[in-house]
Amino acid sequence: MKDSSFAILPENEKDSKPVEYKRIGSLLAYSVNNQNQVELTGENGHVTIIFYQEKIVRMIMNPKQKPITKTSMAVIRQPEKVELFVDNRENDLVITSANITITICKTSMQLRVADQNGSTIMEDDAQYGMAFNKNKEIISLKKMTDDDHFYGFGEKTSFLDKRGERMTMWNTDVFAPHNPEIDALYQSIPYFMVIRNGSAHGMLLDNTSKTIFDMKSSNTTYSIKAEVGQLDYYLFCGPTPKAVIEQYTSITGKMPLPPKWSLGYHQSRYSYKSEQEVRNLVENFKTKNIPLDAIYLDIHYMDGYRVFTFDEDCFPNPEKFIKELKSQGVHVVPIVDPGVKEDPEYYMYQDGMRGDRFCKYIDGTIYHGDVWPGSSAFPDFTREEVRKWWGKSHQFYTDLGIEGIWNDMNEPAVFNETKTMDTKVCHDYDGTPRVHREVHNEYALLMEKSTYEGMKENLENQRPFLLTRAGYAGIQRYAAVWTGDNRSFWEHLQMAIPMCLNLGISGVPFCGPDVGGFAHDSNGELLVRWTQFGIFTPYFRNHSELNSIHQEPWSFGETYEHIIKQYIEQRYIWLPYLYTLFQQASATGLPVMRPLVLEYPNDENTFNLSDQFMIGSDLIIAPVLHPGARHRVVYLPKGEWFNYWTDERLAGEKHHLIHAPIDILPIFVKEGAVIPQGRVRRSTKEKEEELLIHIYPSKKNHSFFTYYDDDGNTFGYETGEFFTNEIQCQLKKDKLNITMDTKQDGYWPDWKKTTLLIHGIEEHMDIYFNGRKQKTVFNTNNETIHICVDISQS
Numbered sequence: 001m002k003d004s005s006f007a008i009l010p011e012n013e014k015d016s017k018p019v020e021y022k023r024i025g026s027l028l029a030y031s032v033n034n035q036n037q038v039e040l041t042g043e044n045g046h047v048t049i050i051f052y053q054e055k056i057v058r059m060i061m062n063p064k065q066k067p068i069t070k071t072s073m074a075v076i077r078q079p080e081k082v083e084l085f086v087d088n089r090e091n092d093l094v095i096t097s098a099n100i101t102i103t104i105c106k107t108s109m110q111l112r113v114a115d116q117n118g119s120t121i122m123e124d125d126a127q128y129g130m131a132f133n134k135n136k137e138i139i140s141l142k143k144m145t146d147d148d149h150f151y152g153f154g155e156k157t158s159f160l161d162k163r164g165e166r167m168t169m170w171n172t173d174v175f176a177p178h179n180p181e182i183d184a185l186y187q188s189i190p191y192f193m194v195i196r197n198g199s200a201h202g203m204l205l206d207n208t209s210k211t212i213f214d215m216k217s218s219n220t221t222y223s224i225k226a227e228v229g230q231l232d233y234y235l236f237c238g239p240t241p242k243a244v245i246e247q248y249t250s251i252t253g254k255m256p257l258p259p260k261w262s263l264g265y266h267q268s269r270y271s272y273k274s275e276q277e278v279r280n281l282v283e284n285f286k287t288k289n290i291p292l293d294a295i296y297l298d299i300h301y302m303d304g305y306r307v308f309t310f311d312e313d314c315f316p317n318p319e320k321f322i323k324e325l326k327s328q329g330v331h332v333v334p335i336v337d338p339g340v341k342e343d344p345e346y347y348m349y350q351d352g353m354r355g356d357r358f359c360k361y362i363d364g365t366i367y368h369g370d371v372w373p374g375s376s377a378f379p380d381f382t383r384e385e386v387r388k389w390w391g392k393s394h395q396f397y398t399d400l401g402i403e404g405i406w407n408d409m410n411e412p413a414v415f416n417e418t419k420t421m422d423t424k425v426c427h428d429y430d431g432t433p434r435v436h437r438e439v440h441n442e443y444a445l446l447m448e449k450s451t452y453e454g455m456k457e458n459l460e461n462q463r464p465f466l467l468t469r470a471g472y473a474g475i476q477r478y479a480a481v482w483t484g485d486n487r488s489f490w491e492h493l494q495m496a497i498p499m500c501l502n503l504g505i506s507g508v509p510f511c512g513p514d515v516g517g518f519a520h521d522s523n524g525e526l527l528v529r530w531t532q533f534g535i536f537t538p539y540f541r542n543h544s545e546l547n548s549i550h551q552e553p554w555s556f557g558e559t560y561e562h563i564i565k566q567y568i569e570q571r572y573i574w575l576p577y578l579y580t581l582f583q584q585a586s587a588t589g590l591p592v593m594r595p596l597v598l599e600y601p602n603d604e605n606t607f608n609l610s611d612q613f614m615i616g617s618d619l620i621i622a623p624v625l626h627p628g629a630r631h632r633v634v635y636l637p638k639g640e641w642f643n644y645w646t647d648e649r650l651a652g653e654k655h656h657l658i659h660a661p662i663d664i665l666p667i668f669v670k671e672g673a674v675i676p677q678g679r680v681r682r683s684t685k686e687k688e689e690e691l692l693i694h695i696y697p698s699k700k701n702h703s704f705f706t707y708y709d710d711d712g713n714t715f716g717y718e719t720g721e722f723f724t725n726e727i728q729c730q731l732k733k734d735k736l737n738i739t740m741d742t743k744q745d746g747y748w749p750d751w752k753k754t755t756l757l758i759h760g761i762e763e764h765m766d767i768y769f770n771g772r773k774q775k776t777v778f779n780t781n782n783e784t785i786h787i788c789v790d791i792s793q794s
């Protein structure tokens with residue numbers, strides 16, 4: 001009935017009467033604590049304002065009691081000391097720091113936050129700035145200007161700019177086709193960024209219950225709302241979009257540098273069901289000479305879907321098999337779900353029960369829910385001892401040589417009407433119990449923390465790789481995110497771009513969709529276009545569902561196979577550049593794959609540009625997203641650009657019609673760019689033989705690029721075992737000066753040869769490298785100039 005017109009019978013109209021919200025009322029008293037904390041008492045509630053850092057302010061409102069300052073697991077930083085000055089004026093209380101002024105209206109407790117120039121960053125609605133109702137909901141309405149554009153919110157469907165949308169955060173397993181109507185998916189990242197006239201600010205609503213963000217119901221205000229708990233948010237004052245991401249990730253943490261193998265091409269399927277099937281698959285990649293770094297084992301590898309087991313018939317000797325594959329450069333990544341089968345003869349269930357480690361109701365009975373293995377219990381990851389136990393249990397996998405774990409169903413998903421655990425389950429939370437309704441969105445974050453820390457300990461000095469479906473703010477600290485059960489629809493290829501871009505803005509650089517589409521049947525053209533796009537998604541895995549047509553690279557005939565192979569090879573060619581950007585992301589929080597608006601926040605053509613994106617600051621990728629299309633429009637922002645394939649120069653601040661036959665992914669390079677690349681390899685295990693440095697000299701700007709490399713596998717980089725080389729390029733009249741300067745040599749890369757490739761030179765030119773003349777060129781007709789250099793002495 002729900003899916004027919006019956007759903008919209010007149011009688012079904014929702015009660016349009018708004019829930020009665022009670023306002024916090026007027027300010028009765030205030031006090032200043034520890035320099036950076038101000039406590040306010042209102043008529044109907046309490047507010048604590050904490051200056052976290054110079055440009056980060058936290059506000060907490062609790063209608064019942066003095067706000068609790070303990071944070072969720074999303075936040076890992078303590079407040080710093082910030083000097084405050086409080087001015088008690090007639091109508092307002094004004095709190096000032098060096099960078100921020102907060103004005104609190106005494107009659108309504110409406111907040112206004114301004115920068116040092118007095119420009120408003122954020123302002124409460126006069127009536128419902130802070131309010132709550134008898135159902136324990138809390139809400140805050142903020143003013144919205146015509147120029148406000150919204151980004152972030154983690155993993156959402158629809159276009160890039162979320163103005164005009166209403167979104168729910170409630171980790172949900174959605175197999176139904178993801179479409180603009182589905183506003184809650186697997187990840188809940190209650191954080192967003194507003195860009196207004198080129199300036200930006202951001203907000204994290206740190207509340208792990210169901211939260212709702214509404215930029216749709218009004219043209220002049222937007223609202224943030226939570227089902228239960230405190231109104232507890234952090235305001236990041238920017239003022240640039242990049243500064244907002246840096247501020248957000250300074251308190252929620254950054255992605256650790258992943259192992260290099262996790263950046264290669266990964267092949268998956270629900271499921272490769274036996275050792276023999278996997279061996280044949282790997283053999284196929286080998287004979288077809290297609291690069292490969294990992295194979296995934298979906299639920300069929302287990303004994304009756306019991307996690308931490310292998311089916312003995314299908315995988316008779318997992319250790320031998322996994323080690324052999326690894327020696328050929330292929331990692332095996334098994335799936336691990338949180339549900340533990342209710343089976344008194346199964347050690348994980350026994351261990352969990354005996355150690356009192358499963359989620360239970362307030363009366364002490366264990367919660368059991370149906371998942372793959374049938375009735376199952378779920379570890380209570382809110383307890384530290386349980387996290388340690390679960391993490392340590394991964395020794396089962398690491399002893400076999402496994403370094404990567406794929407966590408699915410961790411919303412947690414349960415096969416029932418609500419799709420999750422009973423919200424009345426009472427989590428231990430290390431002795432301060434809270435019901436599932438309050439902490440649902442945090443469950444996966446805690447599971448990933450447990451898994452990451454356990455894997456890291458078991459692997460000693462090797463970097464673990466985790467892939468997760470669900471998460472909360474801060475998930476980037478532990479796992480890469482894939483965007484769940486998409487379908488082999490062109491629409492889902494299109495949707496994957498803004499979804500990944502907004503994940504990147506939300507502090508999650510390491511993400512990607514199932515290439516080719518998970519459910520439904522893929523086809524040759526779709527898989528080609530998706531693979532072309534996939535080589536630039538930070539996470540690159542082809543995965544498909546049980547009942548779908550197979551979609552390994554060779555599944556649709558030789559013509560398609562040939563192009564798919566060529567692009568998987570491109571991934572490996574681009575890896576040195578991507579790895580440097582991953583390193584930057586792990587240090588700054590800035591995403592590898594980014595929307596143009598992050599680099600060009602004043603250019604209105606970028607505000608909702610959802611079908612092209614940037615890799616770093618110098619590359620624009622414009623995938624083809626429609627069947628039969630052999631052309632597409634590409635917008636190039638300010639600057640001069642090169643077509644990567646032809647070296648044709650293209651003007652910025654213009655739309656261009658680009659020819660893109662089936663074997664072309666349109667790529668554009670900004671003038672002034674320096675881009676390191678490598679050669680094709682069969683896997684990241686093969687040594688890098690040659691470093692290629694593409695240079696696109698600019699007459700206007702001096703170019704800089706710091707290339708980064710390390711062993712790709714250990715934590716040695718934390719103690720200086722890495723390599724950096726600063727590449728510079730300056731073009732003056734007819735003299736091109738290129739320098740390379742090794743700044744850090746705690747690690748020395750594998751390559752034996754370095755080649756410079758200089759693009760876009762048409763006239764007479766003298767080329768210098770590290771002060772020595774290398775070559776004089778004349779009217780090159782736009783040919784690329786190759787020069788071999790030796791940097792070992794530099």
Ligand code: MIG
Pocket residue numbers: 269270298299335408409469484485518543
């Ligand atoms: O509900 O393990 O999103 O990638 O192949 C199905 C089987 C459970 C959902 C995951 C998908 C995986 C599948 N899982």
